[in-house]
Amino acid sequence: MPKILVTTSDKTWIFSSAISLFNLIAFIFVAVAYAIIYKKTNKSVDAGSKTGQKTKRKVRKHVKGNEAHIMNERQSAIELNC
Numbered sequence: 001m002p003k004i005l006v007t008t009s010d011k012t013w014i015f016s017s018a019i020s021l022f023n024l025i026a027f028i029f030v031a032v033a034y035a036i037i038y039k040k041t042n043k044s045v046d047a048g049s050k051t052g053q054k055t056k057r058k059v060r061k062h063v064k065g066n067e068a069h070i071m072n073e074r075q076s077a078i079e080l081n082c
Contacts, residue, residue: 006013 003010006016010016
């Protein structure tokens with residue numbers, strides 16, 4: 001049965017240390033990459049919410065302007081049918 005933990009007196013301690021060091025470096029790389037992605041997505045969400053508010057205001061203004069026009073058309077149609 002192979003040993004899980006090795007000491008410097010074992011012949012394969014360099015190989016085990018190299019694998020452990022590689023795993024540590026890979027973990028740190030992935031953790032930093034996720035942190036960068038998280039920060040970038042939060043910035044884009046914040047910026048998107050500001051532009052989203054502007055777009056909502058424009059749409060609301062457009063819809064309110066069209067409501068009066070639609071009501072006038074309906075009223076005219078009703079008057080024609082009577």
